[in-house]
Amino acid sequence: MTTTPTPAMPTVMPAHPTRRGILAGLGAAAVGISFSGLAGCKKKPAQTLNFYNWDTYVGKNTLSGFEEASDIGVNMSLYSNNDELFAKLRGGNPGYDVIVPGNDFVQRMARAGMLMPLDHAQLPNMKNILPRFQDAPFDPGRKYAVPYTWLVLGIGYRKSKVDGVPDSWKWVLDSPRYKGRIAVLSDAADLCRLTEIYQGADMNRFDKGALAKVQDLLIRQKDNIATFHDDNGQDLLLSGDCDIVIEYNGDIAQVMREDKDLAFVVPKEGSILQSDQLCIPAGAPNPKAAHAFINYLLSAQAGADIARTIRYPTPNGAALALMEPDYRNNPVIFPPEAALARCQYATYLGEDAYRAFQDTITRVRAA
CATH class of the missing domain: 3.40.190.10 (Periplasmic binding protein-like II)
Known part of the structure; x- marks a missing residue:
């Protein structure tokens, strides 16, 4: 990930980004460190969204691109595994707007009343999702989650x-x-x-x-x-x-x-x-901004930027069409x-x- 760090961000990044790379190296003390796409810039966004995500699990321009397009700032905090995410939200949402649980944890969190139903009318870019991912056995009708990656x-x-x-x-x-x-x-x-x-x-x-x-x-x-x-x-x-x-x-x-x-x-x-999913946790302070952010992540350009950075398979058909042959035709990725x-x-x-x-x-x- 190449977003500009806040002063609290560690300066040494893993040579090969994974969803757990930074936190595995730094231990529990790293949990909750925040990143912002516009840190160090003079412009102050009109509002802020809190994104709780795996480490190094965004594209090079994901946060800054959304902030520039929407005037909504993004604070991204990190967790190291699904159990940690679940435990953090189990007692109530401390202020997160968008989270990225794995597919079985979507079921687990939905049954526990920890997720907010999505308003599909605010997510027109759902049309970009490949047909095989438009529905899911772990979330029928895509009530709570849309796909971010699959693996x-x-x-x-x-x-x-x-x-x-x-x-x-x-x-x-x-x-x-x-x-x-x-x-x-x-x-x-x-x-x-x-x-x-x-x-x-x-x-x-x-x-x-x-x-x-x-x-x-x-x-x-x-x-x-x-x-x-x-x-x-x-x-x-x-x-x-x-x-x-x-x-x-x-x-x-x-x-x-x-x-x-x-x-x-x-x-x-x-x-x-497995498929990591974009969800809005119950009690999200800014659900309208959360929908806008998820819709942005489902756009062709944002999805391609994410795929180029993390090399995980994308469920985004519009993004896939923009990708180079060495990604689209890679039998390891697909x-x-x-x-x-x-x-x-x-x-x-x-x-x-x-x-x-x-x-x-x-x-x-x-x-």
């Missing part, structure tokens, strides 16, 4: 260090072949669900027996795992610290531009589709349909399931 979990790897294409979760979850060179996600829900997929279980059914099998497998595999990473698997690959990692396609696409020895595959057993057909969205399974995911991975890591 898929898979295996990133260094071609010169692995045997062929590691197209199965076996090589990270159930094999000593790459002992000490494996990195898996620290996110408890995702790691449990991916292991359930590998074991042939239904990841969208809360089954304590299936989780017990997940725990047993991961405990057996633990000695082969170098680290449980906070969404910086692409950096571990690029630095040579690991040779095979569980990571998002967009993150691997970022570093593949710098190192041609890196690659990505969606395993044959299938995987998790995996083949045959691979995507084996993937599915994670659904919200209730609070007991989320606690069980956390308890399972806590026991694995303590073993």
Whole structure:
């Protein structure tokens, strides 16, 4: 992200932006630091919007472009994961206008009464969303959320260090072949669900027996795992610290531009589709400005700027039409349909399931 920093902003940015890169490095003290697209400029906007987002998850001109077009200032604060976002808003909205939860957290927050219904009349740029994203199983009718990005979990790897294409979760979850060179996600829900997929279980059914099998497998595999990473698997690959990692396609696409020895595959057993969503939290102080900001993010130019910066797949058809061939035709950013057909969205399974995911991975890591 290249917006002009406020004095509180850290001056050292990660070499390879991810949704968690800054906060993972700085720790909890970084949460809540703010960015403004017009910081340092003489013009004072007529009003202000508070945007709560993942780190480095906007385009180079996203904040400044909206402010210049609307005369609405944007203060962006950062969170490091969906659980943190949920906890921050659970007791009431402290003043945020737009947030970016993952798809299963849209369900979770909607059921908890934490989201404001969207006024589609104020979002004419919804027409730019690709047909496959116009509706969503986790938010029928797009009542609470519109798509910002979509992504898929898979295996990133260094071609010169692995045997062929590691197209199965076996090589990270159930094999000593790459002992000490494996990195898996620290996110408890995702790691449990991916292991359930590998074991042939239904990841969208809360089954304590299936989780017990997940725990047993991961405990057996633990000695082969170098680290449980906070969404910086692409950096571990690029630095040579690991040779095979569980990571998002967009993150691997970022570093593949710098190192041609890196690659990505969606395993044959299938995987998790995810989509980060733009939502207005209940109690937003400026819902009209929030709608205007979301509508701006759905524009062709803003969407293309975001996609060029973060290299995640865009659900914005008008933005996609503006993108260069090396983005549009990239099979890592846009995996083949045959691979995507084996993937599915994670659904919200209730609070007991989320606690069980956390308890399972806590026991694995303590073993």
